[in-house]
Amino acid sequence: MVPTFYQHWRHVFKLDPDREITEDTLESVCLSGTDAILVGGSSGVTFDNTVELLSRIRRYELPCALELSDPSCGVPGFDGYFIPMVLNAKRREWLIGHHVDALRDFGHLLPWDSVVGEAYLVLNPGSTVARVTEADANLSEGDALAYTQVADRLWNVPVLYIEYSGLFGDMRLVRRIRDELRQAHLFYGGGIDGPDKARQAAEAAHTVVVGNIIYTDLQAALATVHAVKN
Numbered sequence: 001m002v003p004t005f006y007q008h009w010r011h012v013f014k015l016d017p018d019r020e021i022t023e024d025t026l027e028s029v030c031l032s033g034t035d036a037i038l039v040g041g042s043s044g045v046t047f048d049n050t051v052e053l054l055s056r057i058r059r060y061e062l063p064c065a066l067e068l069s070d071p072s073c074g075v076p077g078f079d080g081y082f083i084p085m086v087l088n089a090k091r092r093e094w095l096i097g098h099h100v101d102a103l104r105d106f107g108h109l110l111p112w113d114s115v116v117g118e119a120y121l122v123l124n125p126g127s128t129v130a131r132v133t134e135a136d137a138n139l140s141e142g143d144a145l146a147y148t149q150v151a152d153r154l155w156n157v158p159v160l161y162i163e164y165s166g167l168f169g170d171m172r173l174v175r176r177i178r179d180e181l182r183q184a185h186l187f188y189g190g191g192i193d194g195p196d197k198a199r200q201a202a203e204a205a206h207t208v209v210v211g212n213i214i215y216t217d218l219q220a221a222l223a224t225v226h227a228v229k230n
C-alpha cells in the first residue's frame, strides 16, 4: 500500500535544518494553520541539525515529514519520509544511484509504510538543487509534459514535485502538468513570497510548498496559509 498521509495537504512550510530559526518564528509557523512541516534542504543538512529541528517541531501537534536525500541524515521519528528522485538530473546518481546505495545498506531499516517516492522536476536552472544535480532545467513545455508522463504513467510515482526553488514558476505550465496526471499528487514549490503567488500556486497544484520567505518576511509567509486554504 502506498502511504497517503500527505494527500490532504494543501499548504506546507518547508524548513531547512541548515538555517537558523528562532523559537518565536518556529512557533508562528507551527501554529499558522499550515497542514504540515516538510524538513529538507539542498546543502548543509546533517543528522544532528535534522534531529535538533525535529525535536523543536515536535512540541507542536502538526505532521512533520522529512525529505531524505542523504541516508546519513535518516533521523527516525518523522511522520513520513519523501525520497526525492530528480527526473532531469544529468548526474545519474540523483535519479537512482544514491537510492540504490542507501537501500543496500539501510533498506531493511526504513519504515516503508510511511515512505513515499517523490519525482522532482527541477525547472529553475539557478537553484542550488539544479547546480548540485546538474539538472537540465531549461525544458520546453513538451519536455516537461513528457517527464510528467514518465513519472506518473510509466513509473507510477506517488508524488511529482515541480521545483522552482527561489523563483516563481510558470503557473500555466504547472496547471498543464497537473491536468496531465493520472495518479500522482502534485507539489509545487518556488518563489512564493506572499498571498498572491500562494493563491496562484494553489490554483495550479495540489500542494503548495513555501520555503525561503519564512526566513526573510515571516508575516508574508504566514499570509500564504490563508491564501491557499481559503
Ligand code: 1GP
Binding pocket: 014, 163, 164, 165, 166, 167, 188, 189, 190, 191, 192, 209, 210, 211, 212, 213
Ligand atoms: C524549496 O520548493 C521549496 O525546495 C520552496 O521554494 O524556498 O523558493 O519558497 P522557496
